[in-house]
Amino acid sequence: MEYSNSSLVTYKRISPNRTSPRNHKIDRITPHVVVGQLSAPAIANLAMFTQYDNMNGASCNYAIGTEGDVALIVEEKDRSWCSSSRENDNRAVTIECASNTSGDYAVNDKVYNKLIELCADICRRNGKEKLLWLGSKEKTLAYNPKPNEACLSAHRWFANKACPGDYLYSRYGNIADAVNLLLGAMPEPDKYVVRLSYGQPETQVNSFNNLDYAKAEADRYPGYSVYVNETGECVYTSDDGGGYTEDEWIAMIAPIAVDLGRINEILPSVVLAQTALETGYGKTDLTRKYNIVGMKADLINATWSKYSVWDGTTYTKKTPEYKNGRLVYVDDTFRVYKSFRECLEDYEAFLLHVKNNKGLKYARIKGVTDPAKAINIIRVGTGTDKKPEGYCTDPDYERKILEVIKKHDLTKYDSAMTRTVKTMVGCMEKYQRQLDADKAVGLDHVYSNSGCSATFAIAVRKGNRKENCATIVNWALRDLKITKSGMYVYGRANGSLSWSSETEAAIRAACDVIHVNGSKTVKQAIKDGTLQAGDIVTFQTMQHTNVYAGNNVWYDAGRGNTEGMADGSPFRTWRCVKTPGNDTIAYIIRVGKTSRNYRVQVGSFDTKEAAEAKGASVKELTKYTSLYAYVHNKHKTSNGLDCFVELGQDGQWKTYCGSFSDHANAIARRDMLKDKYGIDAFIP
Numbered sequence: 072m073e074y075s076n077s078s079l080v081t082y083k084r085i086s087p088n089r090t091s092p093r094n095h096k097i098d099r100i101t102p103h104v105v106v107g108q109l110s111a112p113a114i115a116n117l118a119m120f121t122q123y124d125n126m127n128g129a130s131c132n133y134a135i136g137t138e139g140d141v142a143l144i145v146e147e148k149d150r151s152w153c154s155s156s157r158e159n160d161n162r163a164v165t166i167e168c169a170s171n172t173s174g175d176y177a178v179n180d181k182v183y184n185k186l187i188e189l190c191a192d193i194c195r196r197n198g199k200e201k202l203l204w205l206g207s208k209e210k211t212l213a214y215n216p217k218p219n220e221a222c223l224s225a226h227r228w229f230a231n232k233a234c235p236g237d238y239l240y241s242r243y244g245n246i247a248d249a250v251n252l253l254l255g256a257m258p259e260p261d262k263y264v265v266r267l268s269y270g271q272p273e274t275q276v277n278s279f280n281n282l283d284y285a286k287a288e289a290d291r292y293p294g295y296s297v298y299v300n301e302t303g304e305c306v307y308t309s310d311d312g313g314g315y316t317e318d319e320w321i322a323m324i325a326p327i328a329v330d331l332g333r334i335n336e337i338l339p340s341v342v343l344a345q346t347a348l349e350t351g352y353g354k355t356d357l358t359r360k361y362n363i364v365g366m367k368a369d370l371i372n373a374t375w376s377k378y379s380v381w382d383g384t385t386y387t388k389k390t391p392e393y394k395n396g397r398l399v400y401v402d403d404t405f406r407v408y409k410s411f412r413e414c415l416e417d418y419e420a421f422l423l424h425v426k427n428n429k430g431l432k433y434a435r436i437k438g439v440t441d442p443a444k445a446i447n448i449i450r451v452g453t454g455t456d457k458k459p460e461g462y463c464t465d466p467d468y469e470r471k472i473l474e475v476i477k478k479h480d481l482t483k484y485d486s487a488m489t490r491t492v493k494t495m496v497g498c499m500e501k502y503q504r505q506l507d508a509d510k511a512v513g514l515d516h517v518y519s520n521s522g523c524s525a526t527f528a529i530a531v532r533k534g535n536r537k538e539n540c541a542t543i544v545n546w547a548l549r550d551l552k553i554t555k556s557g558m559y560v561y562g563r564a565n566g567s568l569s570w571s572s573e574t575e576a577a578i579r580a581a582c583d584v585i586h587v588n589g590s591k592t593v594k595q596a597i598k599d600g601t602l603q604a605g606d607i608v609t610f611q612t613m614q615h616t617n618v619y620a621g622n623n624v625w626y627d628a629g630r631g632n633t634e635g636m637a638d639g640s641p642f643r644t645w646r647c648v649k650t651p652g653n654d655t656i657a658y659i660i661r662v663g664k665t666s667r668n669y670r671v672q673v674g675s676f677d678t679k680e681a682a683e684a685k686g687a688s689v690k691e692l693t694k695y696t697s698l699y700a701y702v703h704n705k706h707k708t709s710n711g712l713d714c715f716v717e718l719g720q721d722g723q724w725k726t727y728c729g730s731f732s733d734h735a736n737a738i739a740r741r742d743m744l745k746d747k748y749g750i751d752a753f754i755p
Contacts, residue, residue, distance in 0.1 A: 074097075074146070074147045074197075075147065075196050076143055076146055076147055076194065077133065077141065077189060077192045077196070079132075079141045079188065079189055079192060079444075080141050080142065080143040081109050081111065081140045081141055081142070081400075082112045082115060082140065082142040082143070082144045083142065084112070084115040084116070084143075084144060085143070085145065085146065085699035086115075086145055086151075086637050087128070087142050088127070088128035088129055088132040088145075088151075088152050089130055089145045089149045089151055089152065090149060090150040090151060090152070090161075090507040091148070091149040092148050092150075092377045093148065093149055093150040093160075093161045093162075094150070094161050095158075095161040095162045096162070096197075096214040097147065097162065097164055097197045097221065098162055098165070098199075098220065098221050098222065099159065099162045099164075099165060099216075099221060099222050099223070099224045100161035100162040100164050100166065100190050100193060100194075100221055100222075100223055100224070100226075101153065101154050101159060101160075101164070101165045101166070101203065101223070101224045101225065101603065102166050102168060102186060102190075102223070102228060102235045102236050102239055103131065103153060103154075103165060103166065103167045103168065103223055103226050103234050103248075103414075104167070104168050104169075104170035104176045104234055104236045104239065105117070105134070105167045105168065105169055105170060105173060105202075105234050106170060106171075106172050106176065107169065107170070108137045108170070108171070108172075108179075109136060109137060109169050110136035110137060110138065110140060110169075110170050111134045111135060111140040111141055111169075112136070112140075112142060113134035113136070113143035114134035114136060114142060114167050114169065114430075114608075115129075115134055115142040115144050116422060117480055120580040123160055123430075125450060126305035126553055128152065129146050129152050129153065130144055130151045130152050130153060131144055131151045131165040131166065131167045132144065132145045132146070132151050132153075132164045132165050132166065132374070133144060133154045133164070133167070133189060134165045134166070134167040134168075135166060135167070135168045135169060135170075135182050135185050135186055135189065135714065136182075137169040137170050137179060137181070137182060138181055138197055139182060139185040139236075141185065141562040145165075145213065146337050147164055147193070147197075151165045151207060153167075154224070154226045154228070154229055154230075155226060155229040155230035155232070156229035156230075157218050159224055159229060160702075163224060163731060164183070164193050166180050166186060166189060166190075166200055168186055168239070168262040170182070170236060170238070170239075174235070175235065175236050175237035175238040175241075176234075176235070176236025176238055176239070177236070177238035178238060178239060179722070180746055181745075183242075185240075186239075186246065187249045187250055188253070189252045189350065189386060190202060190250045191221055191253035191254055193221075194221055194250065194254055195254065197221070198218065198219060199219055199220060199221040199254075200219040200220070200255075201217070201219065201220050201221075201254065202220075202221050202222070202223065202246075202247045202250040202251055202254070203220055203222045203223070203247060203279075204223045204243045204246070204247040204280055205220070205221070205222060206244075206262060206280040206281055206282075207224070208224075208228040211223075211228075212224075212228075216375060219470050220549075223246065223247060224251050225240060225242050225243075227240070232530075236728055239279075241281065241284045242282070244261060244279065244280040244281070244656055245696065245700065246697075247435045248699070249608075251751075252699065260278075260300055261278035261279055261280050261281075261300060262279070262280050262299065262300055262301075263278060263279050263280070263281075263282055263285040263297050263298065263299060263306070264277075264278045264285075264297070264298050265277045265278065265279075265285055265288045265289045265295055265296070265298075265299050265431065266295065266296065266298060267292075267295055267296075267359075268296070269296075269298045269303040269305065270303075274295075274359070275673025276292060276295070278300065280305075281585055282297065282306065282328065283587060284305070285297040286307045286309075287305060289308070289309040290309045292309060292359065293339065293398070293719075295308075295309050296308040306458055309619075310607070314351040315352055315354070316352070317347070317352045317479070318354075319352075319353075320346070320350075320352040320353045321343065321347070321352075321479055321481070323353075323411075323438075324343055324346050324363070324411060324415075325343060325484055326729060326730040326731060327338070327411060327412045327415055327715075328342045328343045328346075328415065328484065329484050329730070330715070331412075331415055331416065331732045332484075332485070333603065335419045335437065335439045335622050336603070336604055337419050337423075337425060337436060337439075337445070338381070338439065338440070338442055338445045338485050339484040339485055340417060340476050340481035340482045340484055341445045341472065341473075342364075342418070342419070342447070343444050343445050343479075343481050343484065343664070344442075344446075344472045344473075344475035344476045344479075344481055345364050345449075345472060346363040346364055346411075346415075347479075348471055348475055349364050349365045349473050350363050351361060354443070356522045357386070357388070357405060358604035359672060360386050360405065360406075360407040360408065360410055361407065361408035361409060361413065361414050362386070362405050362406055362407060362408055362414055362655050363404065363411055363415070363711065364414065364418045364420070365390075366381075366405065366406045366417060366418055367403060367404065367405055367406065367415065368405060368406050368423060369386045369404065370406075370425070372425050373424070373425065374425060374426040375420060375421055375423075375424035375425040376422060378420040378423070379417055379420060379421070380413050380416050380417050380420070381406050381408065381413075382409075382631035383402045384406070384675045385405065385406065386404070386406075386407050387403070387404045387405070388402070388403070388405065389401065389403075390402075390403045390405075390566070393539055403544070407652040408480050409687070410713040411713055412713045412714075412715050413713075416512065419705040420438050422449065423436070423437060425471075427453055427460075427590055430451050431452070432452045432460070432461070433448055433449065433461070435448050436448045436449065437621060438604050438620070438621030440485070441473075442473065442481075442482060442485075443469070443473060444478050446468070446469050446472045446473065447469055448461070449462045449463070450459050450463055450468050452550070452619055462732070469702050472527070479563075490510070490550070493654070496553060497644065498546070498547040498550045499543070499547060499618055499620060501550065502543060502546055502547065502626070503626075503644065503646070505641050506642065506644070506645060509536065510722040510735070514536060514640045514642065515536070515641045515642075516536045516537075516538050517536070517537055517538070517639050517640060517641055517642070518537075518538060518539065518628070518639070518640050518642065519537040519538065519539060519639070523621055525547070526620035538616070538628045538642070539628060539629060540561075540628045541559065541560060541616055541628075542560040542618045542628050543616075543618065543626060543627065543628040543645060544560050544607055544618060545560060546557060546615050547607075547618065548662075549579070550580075551662060553578060553581045553582070555664075557568070559571060560574065560578065560607070560616065560660070561576055561609075561614075561616060562608075562609025562610055562615055562616045562657060562658065563609075563614055563615060564612060564613060565609075566589055566611040566612075566657035566658075567657070568609060568657075568658055572741065573608070578660060579752060581662070581663055582660050583659075583660070583663050584658060584659075584660055584661075584662040585658065585659040585660075585661065586657075586658055587601065587655075587656040587657060587658065587659060588611070588655070588658060589611035589612075589655040589656065590722075591655065591656055592652065592653050592654065592655055592656070593608075593650075593651045593653070593654055593655075593656060594653065594657075595653050596656055597623070601656075601659070602619060602659060603619075603621075603661065604619060604620060605618075605619070605620070605621070605661070606618070606619045606660065606661050606662075606664055606745060607619075607659070607660035607661075607662070608651075608656055608658070608659055608660075609656070609657045610654050610655065610656060610657055611621055611654075611655040611656065611657045612654065612655060613654060614715060617647070617651065621679050623650060624646065624647075624650075625646070625647035625651070626645050626646060626649050627645065627646075627649065628642065628645060628648045630635050631721070660701075668734075669730070669731045669751070670727045670729065670730045670731075670735050670737070670754065670755065671727060671728050671729040671730075671731075671737055671741045671744065671752050672725055672726065672727055672752065672753055672754070672755050673685060673689055673714065673726050673728050673741045673744065673750055673751065673752050674725070674726040675681055675684075675719070675723045675724070675725050676723060676724045676726070677723065677724070678724060678733065679716060679718070680723065681722045681724065682724035683716055683726075685714070686714030686715065686716060686727045686728070688711065689710035689711070689714050689728050689744075689748075689750060690712060690714055690725070691711055692711070692748050692750070693711040695711040695746075696747075697749065697750050698749050698750065701748075710726050712729070713728075714726055714727060714728045715727055715730075726754075728740065728744060728750075728752065734754075738754070739753050741753060741754055
């Protein structure tokens with residue numbers, strides 16, 4: 072038979088460690104790992120002198136370096152000394168791959184993709200129309216391939232070695248499928264499927280040709296089993312263990328909780344801890360329904376249902392409840408969601424809007440910056456500590472949540488939400504105390520739209536302090552150490568800001584200045600998260616400045632929005648009586664530079680429906696290990712990646728797949744989406 076060598080070769084150095092010619096036609100391919108992130112020439116040099124079992128040296132037919140470069144070390148017409156088996160090496164083309172030096176000896180994407188390309192090239196030149204993975208040593212060694220077939224084999228079958236490492240070995244089925252796609256052959260269906268039950272194909276999370284890897288996958292899902300694909304025979308069932316590690320769960324849910332915390336002003340640490348406690352860090356069957364806080368189907372209430380994102384799908388199961396101080400198990404029906412984010416959006420909408428005959432059930436939750444206080448509000452609701460009317464029935468719920476928060480230092484996720492609340496709102500409350508103290512000694516604050524000082528050093532004239540709406544902003548900025556001589560900030564009726572160049576420079580150095588330009592009303596900005604607690608606000612159509620404290624509470628010294636209604640009227644409180652709602656915003660000044668939140672964007676659309684459809688598409692695609700696996704409906708992962716949509720300032724609906732405080736993590740997500748799934752992803 073005439074043999075040739077691959078045109079993919081970029082470096083050639085023929086090793087003397089070979090037997091010429093091979094004594095069997097090529098009908099196997101044996102991938103190896105070289106245990107080191109080396110170039111192809113470096114691997115070739117090693118193959119010149121490395122000790123090999125009882126022979127004088129080692130070699131291989133090809134080597135793939137860490138950049139995807141390919142070296143020819145032993146021509147295909149000759150047998151390499153590679154697999155601890157003369158019989159295998161005579162039949163196989165052996166390929167050494169640059170890999171990690173420990174763990175599962177993973178190879179990078181460049182090496183993996185080049186291995187597939189090289190295997191396809193070997194098959195094509197040797198008249199092989201299909202590459203087979205039979206799943207075990209016994210089956211492979213007993214099988215006599217047809218003239219148009221080749222089989223994958225493994226070094227570990229012939230020696231006490233890890234080679235080719237768990238990373239490659241677990242992907243032999245994927246490699247064979249990818250090679251067959253390049254050869255134009257249809258991939259074989261995987262032998263084993265991992266499902267909740269064989270009769271529920273919609274619960275399938277993955278499929279394998281290797282039983283050990285199918286079992287390992289089932290262990291991640293309590294109650295899931297491994298079935299023979301063709302017959303439905305159950306060959307393994309997982310126990311109640313498995314699932315995510317605690318750190319994996321926190322890392323996965325934290326970006327969602329942080330992003331919603333920014334929008335809804337509900338502490339991420341508390342929500343994160345609730346998901347961990349409610350699901351056992353992702354181990355419950357409700358986790359597979361994306362219900363991670365135990366949202367029940369009967370939480371129907373006209374006052375908040377219009378804010379709900381739940382589509383009505385339910386799931387019934389036994390669940391523990393405390394009744395009269397005793398733990399009992401009852402049948403209950405729970406909500407089913409499409410994603411973890413959808414669940415938390417629904418939960419936080421419930422906390423913010425649900426009412427009973429006493430009013431908003433969790434009225435104090437928004438803007439609370441103390442985890443202990445927040446979880447107490449959630450447990451108690453409109454009741455009392457002794458007779459709670461809140462979200463949970465476990466009397467020990469608060470202690471358990473706080474222990475989870477402490478164990479994982481979850482308060483570190485609260486900083487983005489609490490920064491301005493603790494500073495600006497604290498200043499406003501301090502100013503209210505100043506007003507009360509002044510009144511106690513006979514001083515009074517009166518409204519005056521002219522003639523009053525623009526700084527905190529306000530003149531006291533005949534027992535009165537004359538103020539306008541800019542005064543409270545200036546006082547607060549000064550208290551926050553944002554000071555310049557003649558500091559003055561004031562919103563104009565044309566939507567512009569009145570301030571000196573010195574004041575502007577000082578504020579821009581310490582604050583985010585966001586130009587909304589009348590595109591949003593106050594209500595809209597609060598709802599979509601544009602407006603946050605602690606923000607200073609000016610208006611498009613009013614000569615006016617306010618400070619937003621969160622939870623629809625405002626601080627103001629402006630005519631018409633406080634109890635003083637005209638020049639010379641005394642103020643009794645700096646808290647607004649009339650709050651803006653339909654007024655449009657000109658500028659938002661956010662105290663303290665916002666730390667960058669890196670989002671990975673996958674689309675921009677004219678309508679919210681189109682953006683949501685893109686998110687659903689990305690989630691479905693990423694349930695699979697790659698674009699190839701998706702096309703062939705093989706090798707699903709546990710869950711797809713959650714996406715979310717928001718309205719941008721340009722009027723376009725943006726679809727995001729991930730929100731990260733760490734730039735490197737955002738880049739990794741972007742690159743994964745582009746390289747593995749072909750999704751156009753970027754970091755705005």
